[in-house]
Amino acid sequence: MSATTLSTDLRADARIPLRAHVRHTGALVRRNLLWIRQDPESMFDAVLFPIVFTLLFVYVFGGSIGQSLGGGQEAYVQYIVPGLMAMMGMNMAQGVGTGFNQDFNTGVMDRFRSLPIGRGSVLFAKISVEMMRMLIATAILLVVGVLVGFDITHWPGLFAAVGLSAVFGSALMWIFLTLGVVMKNAQSVQAMGFLVLMPLQFGSSIFAPPQSMPGWLQNFTEYNPLSSLADAARGLMVGGPVADDLWMTLGWSVGITAVMAPIAIHKFRTKT
Amino acid sequence: MTRNDKEPGSAVSVRGLVKHYGETKALDGVDLEVREGTVMGVLGPNGAGKTTLVRILSTLLAPTAGQATVAGYDVVRQPRQLRRVIGLTGQYASVDEKLPGWENLYLIGRLLDLPRKEARARADELLERFSLTEAARRPVSTYSGGMRRRLDLAASMIGRPAVLYLDEPTTGLDPRTRNEVWDEVKRLVGDGVTVLLTTQYMEEAEQLASELTVVDRGKVIASGGIEQLKAKVGGRTLRIRPADPLQLRPLADTLDAQGITGLAGTVVDTERGAVLVPVLSDEQLTAVVGSVTARGITISSISTELPSLDEVFLSLTGHRAGAPQDAVPAETHEEAVAV
Numbered sequence: 001m002s003a004t005t006l007s008t009d010l011r012a013d014a015r016i017p018l019r020a021h022v023r024h025t026g027a028l029v030r031r032n033l034l035w036i037r038q039d040p041e042s043m044f045d046a047v048l049f050p051i052v053f054t055l056l057f058v059y060v061f062g063g064s065i066g067q068s069l070g071g072g073q074e075a076y077v078q079y080i081v082p083g084l085m086a087m088m089g090m091n092m093a094q095g096v097g098t099g100f101n102q103d104f105n106t107g108v109m110d111r112f113r114s115l116p117i118g119r120g121s122v123l124f125a126k127i128s129v130e131m132m133r134m135l136i137a138t139a140i141l142l143v144v145g146v147l148v149g150f151d152i153t154h155w156p157g158l159f160a161a162v163g164l165s166a167v168f169g170s171a172l173m174w175i176f177l178t179l180g181v182v183m184k185n186a187q188s189v190q191a192m193g194f195l196v197l198m199p200l201q202f203g204s205s206i207f208a209p210p211q212s213m214p215g216w217l218q219n220f221t222e223y224n225p226l227s228s229l230a231d232a233a234r235g236l237m238v239g240g241p242v243a244d245d246l247w248m249t250l251g252w253s254v255g256i257t258a259v260m261a262p263i264a265i266h267k268f269r270t271k272t
Numbered sequence: 273m274t275r276n277d278k279e280p281g282s283a284v285s286v287r288g289l290v291k292h293y294g295e296t297k298a299l300d301g302v303d304l305e306v307r308e309g310t311v312m313g314v315l316g317p318n319g320a321g322k323t324t325l326v327r328i329l330s331t332l333l334a335p336t337a338g339q340a341t342v343a344g345y346d347v348v349r350q351p352r353q354l355r356r357v358i359g360l361t362g363q364y365a366s367v368d369e370k371l372p373g374w375e376n377l378y379l380i381g382r383l384l385d386l387p388r389k390e391a392r393a394r395a396d397e398l399l400e401r402f403s404l405t406e407a408a409r410r411p412v413s414t415y416s417g418g419m420r421r422r423l424d425l426a427a428s429m430i431g432r433p434a435v436l437y438l439d440e441p442t443t444g445l446d447p448r449t450r451n452e453v454w455d456e457v458k459r460l461v462g463d464g465v466t467v468l469l470t471t472q473y474m475e476e477a478e479q480l481a482s483e484l485t486v487v488d489r490g491k492v493i494a495s496g497g498i499e500q501l502k503a504k505v506g507g508r509t510l511r512i513r514p515a516d517p518l519q520l521r522p523l524a525d526t527l528d529a530q531g532i533t534g535l536a537g538t539v540v541d542t543e544r545g546a547v548l549v550p551v552l553s554d555e556q557l558t559a560v561v562g563s564v565t566a567r568g569i570t571i572s573s574i575s576t577e578l579p580s581l582d583e584v585f586l587s588l589t590g591h592r593a594g595a596p597q598d599a600v601p602a603e604t605h606e607e608a609v610a611v
Contacts, residue, residue: 015352020385027382031371038370038411107366111427114330115383116355270334 016118024117028125036129046133049091050141053084057207058148065208074149081145082161082233083206085138086226089169090201092134094193097176098186100126104271105185119269120261127173134169138162157236164236164249168229171253174260181267206230225252283308283435283466284329289338291324291490298324300490301338306435306483311467313481313498315474315584321490322470323363326439329468330360343434356384359428359436363443366424367412373399373423374408377430384431398426402456418449425456429465436460438469442476454479474578478502486588494588501584508576510549510560515570517545526567527560550587551576 036042057080058073066076103109112122142150142158152158176193183189201207203217204226210218221227228248235242284306291299299321306312316322327333329342331351340347345354360366367376374395381391399405402422407415412423421441428436438457442450457480461467471477477484478498485495494501514523524538524547539548551557557576564571 023385024383027379031368031375031379034372034375035370106369107362107364108368110330110332110362111360111366111380112383113332114355114358114360115380116352116385117383121383 021118021121021124024121025124025128028112028122029128032125032129043133043136045095046092046137047140050084050088050137051144053087054081054141054144054148057084061207068212069209077145077149078151078238079209079234080207081141081150082237083230084141084145085161085165085233086168086230087201087206088137088141089134089165089229090172090197090226092130092137093169093172093176094190094197095176096126096130096173097180097189097193100177100180101183101186101189104181113269120265123177123264123268126177127170130173131166131170134166135162138165151238153238154236157239161233161236164232164246165229167253168225168249171256171260174257174264178260178264178267181264181271200224200226204230225249228252281308282306283310283343284312284468285339285341286325286329287339289325289328289340290336291321291328291333292336297490299328299335299338302487302490302492304485304492304495306466306468308434308466309464310483311461311469311481313477313484314468314470314487315472315477315484316470316487317472317585319489320487322487323439324490325487326360326362326437326468326470330358330437331355356431357434359431359433361421361424361428361436361438361441363440367420367427369413370411372409372411373404373415373419376412376423377427380427380430386430394430398429402426416449417445418452421445421449421453422456425453425460429460433465435466435468438467440470440472443472450476474584478578486584488585502578508551508557508578510551510557511541511546511573511575511577512549512560512564512571513544513546513573515572519569520545520547522567523547523564523569526563526569530559530563 058077062073062076062080065079066072066074069075069079109122113119142152146152176189179189179192183192203220204210204224205221206226210221210227213221225248228245231240232242232245232249234240235245282305284304286302286304289299289302289304290297302321302325304312304314304325314322314325324333328335328347329340331347331354334348342354343357345357347354367373368379371379377395377398378391381394382388386394396405396408399408402425404419404422404426407419412420415423425441441457442453445453454476457467457469461480467480469477469480481498483496484498484501486493486501512523514520520540520542524540527538527547527549538550541548549560551560561574
């Protein structure tokens, strides 16, 4: 892909009035929402994931990791809930790729691409719906968190943290959308996502403070954007330093989106 | 937004269209002209390049070389305007399985910038027209094959396209459903829609198309009015089955010696124990039957049928449809291209 074709794509989309873009995206969002109504089971992951993970981590690891935090299980709840919030965005983002890939292997994508709509509309719609799922999952996480003892001390910070995870999650979605378009089948998208995500998730400060990790791993976690997101969310929700991690996360989000969104749209446009 | 009205009356105009996938030449210099309000059948075996052609003409694929305009819009330079005037019904129903029929149509209406009210009305109207009103609220996954194709057609018609592409619209359908789809297409044609139809079936082309382009390995090997082409390949094929299979060869020889058959000559189908005789007229048919009787060969069955795609290819190119390239002597192929 050359820079000129990329800019041609963007210019071509720009010729469509913004209002038309919004209308097309809206119509496609409706399509994706109808899917959920038709197949409520597709919401299972968004609903169950936060419940299962919160309970697992709090009750399985909470006691021991909490000790190193200078408390017990209660201390770990304060630590893990913001961390899981960061993780959620990523897991939802991964689902986008597989879902989109399946969608692509049906004839309906050909129809969309032969319609006079912006190439991005189909992708924006998918992302909007996934964001809604992500917010639902986050709300459930917070409810379960509070039930197991999470103490929300700072409401504006809470909303800021939710917003920050959403921004970062949407940036990741562009990566997975690209994978979803480029890769042949949903299984490979999933496998690929798993391979990339597992080390990123566990090699971060999401689940445990990195202090006890070996030096090389600490270096990795330090530059892992998921650590920044988790630490920023922690700072915002339960107090502590925020600024550095906040800027770091926003920087990553903007950077990933700026690079991956045009690539995703281009790959979508030129997929044969 | 200027229309290049260089050829009035021409809905689709294709010049020297080439599409390469690496070494493979899916299209190797195709010329095609579809006049407004007519149905152009593109006939060819699997892998002839039919779908590639349709995908280029619907802007889903960029050509390697050559030119194509639809309703005056260039496929490469004016894709957005072009998309507004086409309808596409693919080889596989391009509708959303998980959505109800009505929602599918409403969605397309909204994507084509119809106001909500109009999109709703158009969805109702088209469901009614394609006899799907009762199934309007059911997910498409519960539809039968024929219903899906009808919904697919309805979806293609929402924007009142000037040109409708039907890419093998009845592949994989049973004969009854096939007739159902044909009837719908005929009604659309009656309304004046220009159609580009790709098919593997001579019968389908004869049912729907007024003109025919025969393609093979990315090249046009014959084109013209359907009657003209049918005459060329032998308007009908007479299938004669002798009671004694050993009589197959003598029967064919007799007919060849008489020299009364169509251009393609007789073909012996040993598998099914029949001799296929292309005939151009009723007189020829009668003469064939006469000479068989004169020879004293007992016939167990005799029937006339349209030439199959295989027979069309055999008579036009001297090789079977989709036969591998190296199985054909280069000379024969060159001749065929010149037809």
